[in-house]
Amino acid sequence: MNHAHNKPTVVRLENLQVGYGRKAVLREISFGLQEGRFLSLLGPNGAGKTTLLRTMARLIPAMAGNIMIAGRDFSKLKQSELARIQAVVLTDRLKPGLLTAYEVAALGRHPHTGFFGKLGPQDHQAVKRAIEMVGAGDLTDRYFEQLSDGEKQKIVLARALAQEPRLILLDEPTLHLDLKHRLETMSILRSMCREMRVAVIASLHDIDIASRVSDQVALISGGGLAAFGPPERILDEQAVARLYSLNGARYDSRLGVIELRNAKRRGPVFVLPGGGAAASTLRLLHKRDYAIMCGIAHQGDIDTHIARALDAELVTAPPFGRATPEALQECRRMMQLAGAVIDSGFELGQANQDNAALLAEASKMGKAIFSLRAPASQEKETGAPAADMVHCQDEMELASRLSAFFHKSVS
Amino acid sequence: MKRIIVMAWAALLICLAAIAPAQASFEAIGPFSVESRDNGTFVLTDGIGRRIHLVPRGQKPPPGVEEKNLVRIPVKSVATDSWRDTSLFLALDAIDKVKAVTGKPEEWIIPQIRDGLHNGSIVSLGQRHGMDYEQLVKIKPDVFFTWDESMIPMLDELGIATVVTNTDLARDLDTQIRFVRYLAPFFGSFKQADQYVAKVRAVLEDIKAKANGVAAKPKVIWGDVYSKRVLVEPGNSWAAQIVQAAGGNYLFNDVAGDTCLEIALERFYSSGCEADMMITYRTPRQGMATKARMKATNITIAGIKPLSVGKVFYPLQHYSQSADKLDEILVDLAAMIHPELYPGFELRYFVEMPED
Amino acid sequence: MKPSEARNHRAMAVLPLLALTMIVVFWLSLNVGSVNSRSGEVWRIIWGAAADANLDFIVRNIRLPRALAALGGGAMLAVSGLLLQVFFRNPIVGPFVLGISSGATLMVSLVMLTSVAVGMVGVVPYLTPLAAFAGALGAMSLVMAVASRVKQGVTLLITGIMIGYLTSAVTSLLITFAEAERIKGFNLWQLGSFSGYTWTELALMMSIGSVLLVLVYGISKQLNAFLLGENYAATMGVNIRRFRIALVFVSCGLSALVTATAGPVAFVGLAVPHMARLAMGTSDNKLLIPATALIGAVVCGACDIVARMLFAPVEAPLSAITSFFGAPVVIMLLLRNRVKQ
Structure with missing residues (x-):
């Protein structure tokens, strides 16, 4: 039925309407997911991600529409049949009493075992495989309730995996986890998709993180599915801003990060970037509330993305190319406005000649210049006299000197 | 625990009485006690160890005595929920002081109370467990006699002096006989009380004398048979003592307690197999009309002697309101145990349970 | 060695030990009583050799049924408690939390405190147990009707507690208007005891009880899934509604059988499952169910011996003994658990 290169669809939602009682939370949800694919449900709190997952887990009835799972009508499946196709990881805290990690994972065999639930050799194998998969081989003998949150989550994933499902639904699988375990969890889920051909739907x-691991994302807001597709196509700045009604933050789709807006209470400062040298300087200045202007930044340079995400005024040049005269003129205007000019210590190459020239001009204009370059190489590299500049060891020193400078100039 | 405290009090009071001036007198009646002082006041200890001061009308109460522990004597109006106390008021010629009682008129055997409830001269306070306090406040009796100590806080609040006469604590025969003396100071009926005690004691001596001449001691058990379980009168109860005094052999003398107690079924069975007769509080009013019914209620002990060849007696309804006729009750019991000593005697308070 | 194997090894050691203890308790139970007996005599009586007729009757018709009832009743109450503790995921739930004993008490109070059934006393055999059983079944069917409708287990729990309150309210009303003489017998029933079982009652309780205990094993798989909570159980393929009805039927059935014949016996159903978990070192219900049944039997049998020997020949109230013994155990275990977490 399916072409060899065309992966079979595990689950398909058709005009699904979900909600509690008679109150619909989401309407007209339709999408499909193929095996081995990772789908993230994104959306603000209360948008209905959990409601959708609980409906798909059959913990609450669908209000309208239909779900086809593994080619079968969801509503006609018995609970036990569904459990052989689909495993669910909820946010419910597990308190299984005196069960070991192994026994908790083994509970996942429930839909596969017989009347008395006795585990056969095959079942034990599946459980062991699942535990190995999540890298929890050293936890098996310990009581589940004595594990740390991160270790517990691994076992919870192993339990879902032991169920040998074709689809795993996860509600906020990284909630309550620290960064390390958050990354670990996501990488486990990723390998489930890749290695076990399991389809994963997770609300995140x-x-x-979602933009990094997902094959597909579903944006959920405004009582329905706002967008569906690969994150590369769906997650642009406007979509994310709409989704979360972002007001004090910006999203950069290439970096996949959200940056907060600042109030621009200080400055402005003019930064000369290049090859990522300005990345942390830009972030720090942004955090310290400076209005930032940024001189010739090459497209595709990390500094460019960061500056843009940080809502800096930006003059760009083509990748590895020279700036146009108009661009240089714009930079001069900015330098005039700026209270200080900052040399980020960019590597000097063919393409960065423009910035070196601008620095020299700034020096001539008598601008206060703060540099992260070593004083010894300053003149040799940029042609601007080191004596006129304030040289800083690192970004922190730069920030404090800059702060002192602006404080003085104001008073 | 409470019993221990009460006894400690009693012991203390006895010691105090011993060193008190000669004019004052002290009488302990079980856990109850009466201390008469030379100025005409009385200090009583009630069933839960509270000290009640009885002060003649017009006389200043001793300092520091709270109103709730103070009763003006002689009392003119009495309220009570106790059948036993009410029947003793008959013996004290004080039945006309009763102004309020609990229970329906048909539950009362004493004609004065039954008539009073009917014609309204005595107020009904409602049910035993659901007292109508409003009625009680309206009447405001001089004193309230109760067996239920749980009512004390409420009655204290209402400012009604209360005496706990829980007869659970007056279980031995001598206390039963002398209990009337505890009630006497309220009415000044000392003469009547003395007459009552003398009469009952005389009857008791007579019973003992009669029984002394008989060698055979019928074996007696006194208890209640319920489904699967049995309660018996302990050996330190007045019931057991009168059985002994009347020349019977009470088989549960080794059981001790304040009230009827549950004992092991096997013990009841093995004693029951020896017993010649059984006395029970279970009556036809509770469905226990015949021996056959009693056997069916608790099949396991159906084989005991009183239920087959022996006799079972139960009290008639007026028994529990006849404390004023304790002498007659004692004679009834004596006649049940040794009928040959009382030829032609007709039981007045007990009746033999039929086979079926 | 796999952890599950270690667990099984422990079970293989603990379960036979418990069974042995139960046999010891059973033998003691036949030998101690307020009527003196030598164990040799008791042994001969058990095997049918005639001895003193009186003792023969006592051992065969009073002690033997009582011992069996205490062991069986204890096992049934404890298993009933275990089921409800797992189902409601609540460690302080006992077999009577769904109003079973309150329902039984209500019917018994109707029979014993009012004149409704005066004509039946001593005419209808087993009047009190029948009334208690009717009351327990009434409460049970009410709870089951609710169980088939509600979505969440906790709603069922609250309903059960409310049924308990309602029936208790009626009972206390009946007590208010009852004669003192009648209350005596009712109080006696409320205290619970394994005294006075007839062979008929015992046979009935034991036969239905063992059928129910087998059914319990039949839902042990789902019960284990419930260790992760109702939601997880559902996603693992448990048909929650059907399971809930089965569980209520079995657990209430077990406690109803015991309550009808012995009256409400406190704390065994609450404390014993905790002891079983400690003894077995697991929450795996397939191992817990037999352990709970055995410990329930041992505890109830031992408490029954204490109840009849403590003030012999006076019977101490069984529920007082079980509570005196059970309450500290529960407190201790819950504290331990708290510390461990």
Whole structure:
């Protein structure tokens, strides 16, 4: 039926309407997911991600529409049949009492075992495989309730995996986890998709992580499916801003990060970037509330993306190319406005000649210049006299000197 | 625990009485006690160890005595929920002081109370467990006699002096006989009380004398048979003592307690197999009309002797309101145990349970 | 060695030990009583050799049924408690939380405290147990009707508690208007006891009880899934509604059988499952069910011996003994658990 290169669809939602009682939370949800694919549900709190997942888990009835799972009508499946196709990971805290990690994972065999639930050799194999898969081989003998949150989550995933499902639904699988375990969890889920051909649907609150691991994302807001597709296509700045009604933050789709807006209470400062040298300087200045202007930044350069995400005024040049005269003129205007000019210590190459020239001009204009370059190589590299500049060891020193400078100039 | 406290009090009071001036007198009646002082006041200890001061009308109460522990004597109006106390008021010629009682008129055997409830001269306070406090406040009796100590806080609040006469604590025969003396100071009926005690004691002596001449001691058990379980009168109860005094052999003398107690079924069975007769509080009013019914209620002990060849007696309804006729009750019991000593005697308070 | 194997090894050691203890308790139970007996005599009586007729009757018709009832009743109450504790995921739930004993008490109070059934006393055999059983079944069917409708287990729990309150309210009303003489017998029933079982009652309780205990094993798989909570159980393929009805039927059935014949016996159903978990070191219900049944039997049998020997020949109230013994155990275990977490 399916072409060899065309992966079979595991689950398809058709005009699904979900909600509690008679109150619809989401309407007209339609999408499909193929095996081995990772789908993230994104959306603000209360948008209905959990409601959708609970409906798909059959914990609450669908209000309208239909779900086809593994080619079968969801509503006609018995609970036990569904459990052989689909495993669910909820946010419910598990308190299984005196069960070991192994026994908790083994509970996942429930839909596959017989009347008394006795585990056969095959079942034990599946459980062991699942535990190995999540890298929890050293936890098996310990009581589940004595594990750390991160270790527990691994076992919870192993339990879902032991169910040998074709689809795993996860509600906020990284909730309550620290960064390390968050990344671990996501990488386990990723390998489930890749290695076990399991389709995964997870609601996530971390757009950053979602954009990295997902094959597909579903944006859920405004009582329905706002967008569906690969994150590369769906997650642009406007979509994310709409989704979360972002007001004090910007999203950069290439970096996949959200940056907060600042109030631009200080400055402005003019930064000369290049090849990522300005990345942390830009972030720090942004955090310290400076209005930032950024001189010739090459497209595709990390500095460019960061500056844009940080809402800096930006003059760009083509990748590895020279700036146009108009662009240089714009930079001069900015330098005039700026209270200080910052040399990020960019590597000097063919393409960065423009920035070196601008620095020299700034020096001539008598601008206060703060540099992250070593004083010894300053003149040799940029042609601007080191004596007129404030040289800083690192970004922190730069920030404090800059702060002192602006404080003085104001008073 | 409470019993221990009460006894400690009693012991303390006895010691105090011993060193008190000669004019004052002290009488302990079980856990109850009466201390008469030379100025005409009385200090009583009630069933839960509270000290009640009885002060003649017009006389200043001793300092520090709270109103709720103070009763003006002689009392003119009495309220009570106790059948036993009410029947003793008959013996004290004080039945006309009763102004309010609990229970329906048909539950009362004493004609004065039954008539009073009917014609309204005595107020009904409602049910035993659901007292109508409003009625009680309206009447405001000089004193309230109760067996239920749980009512004390409420009655204290209402400012009604209360005496707990829980007869659970007056279980031995001598206390039963002398209990009337505890009630006497309220009415000044000392003469009547003395007459009552003398009469009952005389009857008791007579019973003992009669029984002394008989060698055979019929074996007696006194208890209640319920489904699967049995309660018996303990050996330190007045019931057991009168059985002994009347020349019977009470088989549960080794059981001790304040009230009827549950004992092991096997013990009841093995004693029951020896017993010649059984006395029970279970009556036809509770469905226990015949021996056959009693056997069916608790099949396991159906084989005991009183239920087959022996006799079972139960009290008639007026028994529990006849404390004023304790002498007659004692004679009834004596006649049940040794009928040959009382030829032609007709039981007045007990009746033999039929086979079926 | 796999952890599950270690667990099974422990079970293989603990379960036979418990069974042995139960046999010891059973033998003690036949030998101690307020009527003196030598164990040799008791042994001969058991095997049918005639001895003193009186003792023969006592051992065969009073002690033997009582011992069996205490062991069986204890096992049934404890398993009933275990089921409800797992189902409601609540460690302080006992077999009577769904109003079973309150329902039984209500019917018994109707029979014992009012004149409704005066004509039946001593005419209808087993009047009190029948009334208690009717009351327990009434409460049970009410709870089951609710169980088939509600979505969440906790709603069922609250309903059960409310049924308990309602029936208790009626009972206390009946007590208010009852004669003192009648209350005596009712109080006696409320205290619960394994005294006075007839062979008929015992046979009935044991036969239905063992059918129910087998059914319990039949839902042990789903019960294990419930260790992760109702939602997880559902996603693992448990038909929640059907399971809930089965569980209520079995657990209430077990406690109803015991309550009808012995009256409400406190704390065994609450404390014993905790002891079983400690003894077995697991929450795996397939191992817990037999352990709970055995410990329930041992505890109830031992408490029954204490109840009849403590103030012999006076019977101490069984529920007082079980509570005196059970309450500290529960407190201790819950504290331990708290510390461990």
